[in-house]
């Protein structure tokens with residue numbers, strides 16, 4: 130895999146907060162500053178869950194923490210459906226991240242039940258939880274996620290999207306309110322799109338990793354297969370190019386995967402993927418006029434997979450209608466959800 134891809138450097142709105150400004154904000158709120166202590170000695174390694182309601186920026190955060198795009202992101206809520214492990218090795222420490230689907234409480238299809246089970250599974254057995262919310266906001270949905278946390282696991286409040294908060298002074302009373310809601314171990318106002326904030330968060334999380342040998346090799350970035358990354362990449366493009374018109378119940382399966390010898394390329398991968406939608410009208414939406422949209426989805430996915438796998442990729446994408454799959458437990462499982 131090519132470790133140079135990184136989507137953490139996208140433009141953010143308001144200027145990033147400097148260290149002094151952050152310290153002042155936290156001091157004004159009277160909460161723990163999160164200033165890094167001494168550098169750690171000896172190998173440390175541990176599991177870090179990234180949890181929060183849909184669309185708060187969990188996948189963006191994990192990709193930036195890992196330094197490579199592992200989990201797909203989009204403006205559409207509930208893009209993430211699987212537990213994904215991202216790995217970052219830095220200095221003496223290895224961070225093993227578990228990204229979770231946005232926990233949601235509004236609908237109860239078999240798909241949603243499966244998503245919520247994945248969240249509960251992810252937070253039961255980790256060394257530290259990053260509870261992600263949008264800075265300055267705390268809704269009923271956030272409260273429901275927070276109520277799942279068992280006592281005993283250190284939980285950091287990650288107040289993300291700080292760049293979108295233009296009146297920073299209003300954050301101090303909000304942080305104070307958050308302190309009353311839960312015994313958070315640390316408060317970290319930040320933007321997942323700001324590299325310095327990401328490094329600062331790693332410094333803070335490092336202190337919660339137990340001293341033990343690393344579980345993965347230094348250059349490993351994820352335990353997910355290339356086949357899985359391929360289906361996720363097609364799904365990301367699908368959601369990017371269809372926007373809110375397409376229900377999130379659409380999914381992608383990879384039906385064929387073969388690696389073929391090639392004289393021209395050091396790797397040549399042939400992939401056939403299927404986009405599964407609920408209705409004929411959704412199928413037409415995905416295909417677009419004259420097949421334009423499907424072509425864009427396939428082209429962008431192929432280009433991204435070529436970078437990711439460092440290979441020449443031949444990608445074929447089909448669209449199939451399977452009505453009611455998100456309500457059918459057996460089918461939800463057959464599409465790879467737990």
Ligand SMILES: Nc1nc2c(ncn2[C@@H]2O[C@H](COP(=O)(O)OP(=O)(O)OP(=O)(O)O)[C@@H](O)[C@H]2O)c(=O)[nH]1
Nearest residue numbers: 184185186187188189203206207208209231320321
């Ligand atoms: N301005 C700004 N936008 C952000 C930041 N972090 C994430 N976003 C945007 O928020 C949207 C949602 O991000 P995701 O990372 O897909 O969110 P998620 O929590 O993983 O979403 P689900 O998969 O629905 O659970 C995307 O449009 C991101 O670009 C941030 O720090 N600042």
